[in-house]
Structures are given as structure tokens and as C-alpha cells.
Amino acid sequence: xxxxxxxxxxxxxxxxxxxxxxxxxxxxxxxxxxxxxxxxxxxxxxxxxxxxxxxxxxxxxxxxxxxxxxxxxxxxxxxxxxxxxxxxxxxxxxxxxxxxxxxxxxxxxxxxxxxxxxxxxxxxxxxxxxxxxxxxxxxxxxxxxxxxxxxxxxxxxxxxxxxxxxxxxxxxxxxxxxxxxxxxxxxxxxxxxxxxxxxxxxxxxxxxxxxxxxxxxxxxxxxxxxxxxxxxxxxxxxxxxxxxxxxxxxxxxxxxxxxxxxxxxxxxxxxxxxxxxxxxxxxxxxxxxxxxxxxxxxxxxxxxxxxxxxxxxxxxxxxxxxxxxxxxxxxxxxxxxxxxxxxx
Amino acid sequence: xxxxxxxxxxxxxxxxxxxxxxxxxxxxxxxxxxxxxxxxxxxxxxxxxxxxxxxxxxxxxxxxxxxxxxxxxxxxxxxxxxxxxxxxxxxxxxxxxxxxxxxxxxxxxxxxxxxxxxxxxxxxxxxxxxxxxxxxxxxxxxxxxxxxxxxxxxxxxxxxxxxxxxxxxxxxxxxxxxxxxxxxxxxxxxxxxxxxxxxxxxxxxxxxxxxxxxxxxxxxxxxxxxxxxxxxxxxxxxxxxxxxxxxxxxxxxxxxxxxxxxxxxxxxxxxxxxxxxxxxxxxxxxxxxxxxxxxxxxxxxxxxxxxxxxxxxxxxxxxxxxxxxxxxxxxxxxxxxxxxxxxx
DNA sequence: CTGTTAGCGCATTCAA
DNA sequence: TTGAATGCGCTAACAG
Numbered sequence: 001x002x003x004x005x006x007x008x009x010x011x012x013x014x015x016x017x018x019x020x021x022x023x024x025x026x027x028x029x030x031x032x033x034x035x036x037x038x039x040x041x042x043x044x045x046x047x048x049x050x051x052x053x054x055x056x057x058x059x060x061x062x063x064x065x066x067x068x069x070x071x072x073x074x075x076x077x078x079x080x081x082x083x084x085x086x087x088x089x090x091x092x093x094x095x096x097x098x099x100x101x102x103x104x105x106x107x108x109x110x111x112x113x114x115x116x117x118x119x120x121x122x123x124x125x126x127x128x129x130x131x132x133x134x135x136x137x138x139x140x141x142x143x144x145x146x147x148x149x150x151x152x153x154x155x156x157x158x159x160x161x162x163x164x165x166x167x168x169x170x171x172x173x174x175x176x177x178x179x180x181x182x183x184x185x186x187x188x189x190x191x192x193x194x195x196x197x198x199x200x201x202x203x204x205x206x207x208x209x210x211x212x213x214x215x216x217x218x219x220x221x222x223x224x225x226x227x228x229x230x231x232x233x234x235x236x237x238x239x240x241x242x243x244x245x246x247x248x249x250x251x252x253x254x255x256x257x258x259x260x261x262x263x264x265x266x267x268x269x270x271x272x273x274x275x276x277x278x279x280x281x282x283x284x285x286x287x288x289x290x291x292x293x294x295x296x297x298x299x300x301x302x303x304x305x306x307x308x309x310x311x312x313x314x315x316x317x318x319x320x321x322x323x324x325x326x327x328x329x330x331x332x333x334x335x336x337x338x339x340x341x342x343x344x
Numbered sequence: 345x346x347x348x349x350x351x352x353x354x355x356x357x358x359x360x361x362x363x364x365x366x367x368x369x370x371x372x373x374x375x376x377x378x379x380x381x382x383x384x385x386x387x388x389x390x391x392x393x394x395x396x397x398x399x400x401x402x403x404x405x406x407x408x409x410x411x412x413x414x415x416x417x418x419x420x421x422x423x424x425x426x427x428x429x430x431x432x433x434x435x436x437x438x439x440x441x442x443x444x445x446x447x448x449x450x451x452x453x454x455x456x457x458x459x460x461x462x463x464x465x466x467x468x469x470x471x472x473x474x475x476x477x478x479x480x481x482x483x484x485x486x487x488x489x490x491x492x493x494x495x496x497x498x499x500x501x502x503x504x505x506x507x508x509x510x511x512x513x514x515x516x517x518x519x520x521x522x523x524x525x526x527x528x529x530x531x532x533x534x535x536x537x538x539x540x541x542x543x544x545x546x547x548x549x550x551x552x553x554x555x556x557x558x559x560x561x562x563x564x565x566x567x568x569x570x571x572x573x574x575x576x577x578x579x580x581x582x583x584x585x586x587x588x589x590x591x592x593x594x595x596x597x598x599x600x601x602x603x604x605x606x607x608x609x610x611x612x613x614x615x616x617x618x619x620x621x622x623x624x625x626x627x628x629x630x631x632x633x634x635x636x637x638x639x640x641x642x643x644x645x646x647x648x649x650x651x652x653x654x655x656x657x658x659x660x661x662x663x664x665x666x667x668x669x670x671x672x673x674x675x676x677x678x679x680x681x682x683x684x685x686x687x688x
Numbered sequence: 689c690t691g692t693t694a695g696c697g698c699a700t701t702c703a704a
Numbered sequence: 705t706t707g708a709a710t711g712c713g714c715t716a717a718c719a720g
Contacts, residue, residue: 047468052697054395075425088446102432124391396713
């Protein structure tokens with residue numbers, strides 16, 4: 001049995017309140033008393049009981065990272081692990097703890113009922129001081145519920161609602177830069193493999209593609225747009241649909257899809273970048289080592305995670321603030337070989 | 345303010361105890377009363393307060409997944425995300441929650457002091473009912489502390505200590521199958537790129553390599569062994585050291601390293617599998633889509649995760665059991681093109 | 689089967 | 705600056 005406040009107090013010859021003050025850095029404790037108490041704390045290895053403290057303070061110092069549709073996709077894409085690491089690191093440095101809730105699909109039991117149950121337990125049960133939401137479809141009911149229950153939360157990825165805080169990378173601009181680069185190289189039949197269009201990132205990258213073309217005075221040919229799902233296989237299938245359209249370049253909304261596309265292009269007997277140039281999005285570690293190295297848009301995923309944590313903790317610790325926080329991190333064009341320039 | 349037990353009791357015209365019994369499925373409550381209480385619970389949206397409950401029961405229903413050395417490595421390898429998913433799914437189905445603790449290196453602040461602090465807070469603070477440890481080096485101090493503090497834990501990966509519970513895949517046999525396959529194909533100069541040798545998986549796969557050779561009566565040539573670190577770059581560097589030895593085949597202890605090795609082999613003007621055959625380990629999703637598709641050893645990573653959770657919850661809920669649990673899941677040879685057989 | 693009582697370990701008034 | 709008292713919301717042992 002670990003020692004309690006009570007026992008520490010007795011050993012130090014003071015009251016529980018005093019020990020509590022020492023633990024919580026309250027200033028009004030005589031230095032000598034404080035030192036004596038600390039000594040006992042060290043000797044006994046006393047550690048405050050988290051549940052007891054939470055019950056008294058109504059705070060847990062735990063935040064949740066919720067990923068509503070944790071399908072396989074997310075776990076073959078390196079995006080996630082990196083995001084998780086960014087979030088975890090930030091939690092560590094703020095002395096918060098991280099609870100991971102994956103509402104996977106297709107596991108035992110009705111998924112939406114399950115999800116509901118989890119929501120009830122974790123959020124209404126006051127397990128968490130706040131939550132981060134990532135990769136939720138725009139119409140996920142969780143947003144409404146969180147607003148309704150008044151739970152502090154930050155969305156990773158843009159969310160078009162005036163009361164919702166989010167952090168995102170500049171997907172529109174990133175996509176635009178990618179396509180503009182292809183335009184500069186002289187391409188005119190540029191196709192795109194989009195992300196899932198029920199997600200903001202998917203929509204925004206498509207929007208960037210459109211903007212690049214129209215601001216050049218080019219028409220957008222809908223036949224050159226194929227929807228993917230951020231998976232390698234999705235990329236392959238989309239590319240297969242695009243091939244008959246004879247594009248000279250393709251902008252894929254993720255590196256993983258770009259890799260799939262390259263495979264299909266080659267299987268068709270064409271060369272990258274000579275016959276079809278390819279640009280991806282993400283700059284995952286693999287991007288620089290595949291053949292040919294991928295020209296892509298780099299996004300600072302771990303910063304996204306740590307920034308989200310920072311915002312969330314701000315909301316938790318300063319609930320009065322009524323400003324809605326929105327952070328958009330910049331993206332960057334990384335030129336490699338897959339677009340036709342032998343750079344780097 | 346969410347409703348409390350007290351309020352529900354008042355509304356239902358019963359005592360708190362009765363409501364508590366209803367919530368906890370205690371049998372001795374008259375059906376009609378039970379129904380009345382449930383009605384109030386539904387109407388009010390009552391949810392038990394997690395901290396209050398934990399304080400009373402000494403249980404949190406939260407388990408931790410601790411990864412002591414969460415270096416970048418772990419996050420470029422798909423192993424992790426899959427493990428996490430397996431763990432998360434199992435938690436969901438047992439109605440437990442998952443806390444993720446990454447003790448990353450090189451973050452702000454002295455790493456080992458930080459780690460200590462985290463340990464104190466999370467484990468001695470009774471946040472967790474038990475923990476899973478993954479990817480810890482064999483000499484990590486955490487094992488001793490957990491034993492000492494009497495905290496239920498299960499290691500993901502074999503751990504050679506008589507009182508420690510673990511789950512693992514059969515690394516020795518897997519590696520052995522890989523090398524035996526190469527032997528069957530007629531290779532005799534088989535090199536290996538190992539994992540980090542301070543981790544059990546690294547050691548065991550090397551042991552499998554040795555066993556395959558010696559049981560064929562072949563000598564083990566230490567010059568054909570190069571230590572890697574499970575990263576793509578590590579694989580490349582190891583392969584560079586091996587090339588001068590002129591192996592005709594290489595067994596890499598992870599797919600990611602195998603991919604790096606293939607790159608080096610090709611850059612040297614050699615062909616895979618014609619000049620050098622390659623076999624990997626893991627069967628990550630990428631393995632089947634790289635060029636050439638990778639012959640490899642498949643390990644059931646998500647089962648590893650869910651099995652670990654199952655064991656851990658067993659330990660938590662039945663502390664009396666004094667048997668030490670050890671589960672070793674089978675591995676499987678998956679033949680593709682990189683070893684010289686155009687199968688699949 | 690049900691209500692009463694007594695903690696679980698801590699933070700936080702309020703007096704002193 | 706310190707201590708005594710109170711309550712956070714729940715479970716569990718004991719009576720009835």
C-alpha cells in the first residue's frame with residue numbers, strides 16, 4: 001500500500017493541508033516546514049493518488065486523441081504514427097497524459113452503438129479534460145455532441161464551423177504549389193488523384209488543384225479527376241481510370257497513392273517521369289527512397305500534433321477565452337525526380 | 345453540471361445504494377425498481393464519474409501501452425501502428441481504455457529524469473491498472489521497477505525472466521524458415537542483416553539464422569552478419585558492408601531493412617533475385633507491392649497486441665494466479681519474387 | 689431486497 | 705502560516 005497524504009503529514013508532524021500545500025507549490029508554507037515535508041515525501045516515495053485528486057479538483061490532466069474511423073488506411077499511412085508522436089511529445093512536455101481512442105470500424109459489435117457507448121464513458125464520465133479529433137468525416141456526429149456537452153476540443157484538420165478550434169496545414173496552397181510546379185514544367189494535361197472527398201483534406205487539395213489551373217486560365221477537365229482514399233490500392237485504381245485520358249502529369253493527394261499510381265503507370269509500359277510526371281503530397285520518409293524519388297509537398301505533421309495539444313491545453317486551462325483559435329501551418333514543395341527534374 | 349448518483353436516487357425515489365446496484369448489475373434489485381431507476385438514468389443522461397468510482401474501487405479500467413524508446417525508427421516502421429490498433433481494438437472489446445506513454449528520446453529535458461517522473465506519476469499515482477511494455481531494450485530499468493511495485497504488466501516481445509509474462513511471435517523459427525528456404529533454393533553464402541542486438545527480437549532472429557545454417561552442417565561466417573537497426577537506412581548501410589563478401593542471398597530481419605538492402609544491391613549494378621536473393625521479415629503491407637515483391641516472414645502483429653491485452657486484463661482481474669503466462673504466436677513463410685521463385 | 693453508514697485520498701474553504 | 709472541517713461522487717459492509 002502506497003503512503004497517503006495523511007501518513008506523510010503524520011510523519012512530518014504537520015496537518016494534511018500543509019502537505020497538500022507543499023505538493024501543490026502553494027507559497028504560504030514556511031521554508032523549513034516545506035523542506036521537512038519534502039524530506040518525508042522523498043523518503044516515503046509518496047505520490048498523490050490520481051483519482052482522489054481528480055475527484056477533488058475536477059481535473060484529470062488527461063487528454064484524448066480520438067480517431068473516429070480508424071480503418072486500416074490510417075495504419076498503413078505513416079501520417080498517423082507521426083501525428084501520434086507529435087501529440088505524445090507535447091503531452092509529455094506539458095505534464096499531461098494521453099488517452100488514445102480508436103473507434104475502429106468492423107470490430108465486434110455494432111460500430112455506431114459502440115462508439116456511442118465509448119463516448120458516454122470517456123467523455124461524460126469525466127475521464128478527459130479535453131480531446132483532439134483527427135480524421136473525422138465532416139459529418140461525424142461527434143462534433144455536435146462535444147459542442148453540446150461543452151467539452152474542450154481541437155480538431156486536427158480544418159473544420160468549417162465558426163465555434164470550432166482547429167489546426168491544419170495549408171492544403172489548398174500545398175496542392176496549388178504542386179500543380180503550379182507541373183505547369184511550369186510545361187504540362188497541360190494534368191490529372192489528379194484526390195483523397196476521400198468527405199474529408200476536408202481531400203476537398204482542399206482538390207481545390208488547390210483547381211485554383212492552380214484556373215488561375216492560369218486553364219479549364220478543369222472533370223475526366224482528369226479521380227477520387228482515391230489515401231491508400232496505395234486506391235491510388236492504383238484511380239490511376240487505372242485516369243490512364244485512358246492520357247494525362248502527361250498526375251498530382252496525387254498523398255505519397256502513398258502516388259506510389260500506387262507509379263506502379264500502374266509502369267505496368268502500362270510507360271515511364272515516370274518521362275511519359276507521365278508524378279507529384280505526391282506528405283513527404284513521408286519513403287518518398288525520398290522510392291524509385292524515382294518523389295516530388296511532393298511536405299507538411300509538418302508532428303508540429304500539427306504538438307500545436308493541437310498546445311491549443312487544447314490553452315482551452316482547458318483558460319476557459320474564459322472566447323476567441324476561436326485557428327492555426328494553419330505552411331506546406332512546402334520538395335522537388336525530386338518524379339516530376340522530371342533531376343534535382344537533389 | 346452532470347447529474348450524480350444522489351440526484352438519480354432522489355428522482356427514482358430510492359437510495360444511492362440501489363442506483364449503484366443497478367449501475368453495477370448487482371442481481372438483488374427488484375425488477376420493477378431496476379426498471380424505474382434505468383428510466384431515470386436514461387432521462388437524465390446520468391454517467392458515473394470515473395474518478396469517484398476509481399477512488400472507491402481502486403480500479404481505473406485504464407491500461408497503459410508504454411514504449412520506452414520511441415525513437416523515430418518506430419514510427420517509420422508500420423509495426424507500431426498495427427500493434428497499437430490491435431491493442432486498441434482489444435481494449436475496446438473489454439471495455440478498458442488505453443493510455444499511450446511514449447518515452448521519446450531527445451525531447452526537451454533530460455530524458456531519463458523525465459522518464460522517471462512519468463513513471464512516478466502514471467504508475468505510482470495509480471492512473472493505470474496495468475501496463476503493456478513494447479520495444480524496450482533488455483536492460484531497461486522499468487522491468488525491475490514494475491516487479492518491485494507489484495504492477496501487473498505484460499511484455500510484448502520475449503523477456504527472459506522467470507516472473508515476467510509476455511507474448512511474442514516465434515522469431516527464432518521464423519528466421520529459421522526464411523534461411524532454410526534460401527538453403528533449399530541452393531544458396532550457401534547467405535548473409536544476414538540483424539535487428540538491434542540489444543533487443544530480443546534482434547537476437548532471436550539472428551539465432552534462427554544460425555540454427556538454420558548449423559543444422560545443415562554449415563559453418564556460420566561472422567563476416568556475413570551485419571547489425572542493422574530496423575530502419576531503411578540501417579538496412580542500406582549494413583548491405584554496403586556485406587556486399588564485398590559476395591553473398592548470394594541475404595536474410596534481413598525486417599522488411600524495411602530488406603527494402604534498403606535491395607536498393608543498395610541494385611545501385612551496385614546487381615539484380616534481385618538473380619544475383620542476390622533477399623528475404624525479409626514482418627510482411628508489412630508494402631512488402632507485396634515493392635519491386636520485386638518481397639519474400640518474407642509474416643507475423644500476426646495485431647494478434648500480438650490483442651493477446652497481450654487479454655493476458656494483462658487476466659492478471660488485473662485475477663491477481664491470485666501465480667502461473668507465468670507466455671504466449672508465442674506462430675510465424676509463416678510468404679514466398680514472393682525477391683528470393684528467386686516467381687510464386688504468387 | 690433495500691437503506692444507512694462509513695470511508696476512498698485529496699483540495700479547499702474558514703478560523704485561528 | 706497553519707490546522708480543522710467539509711465535500712468531491714461513488715462503492716461496500718452491515719443492518720434491517
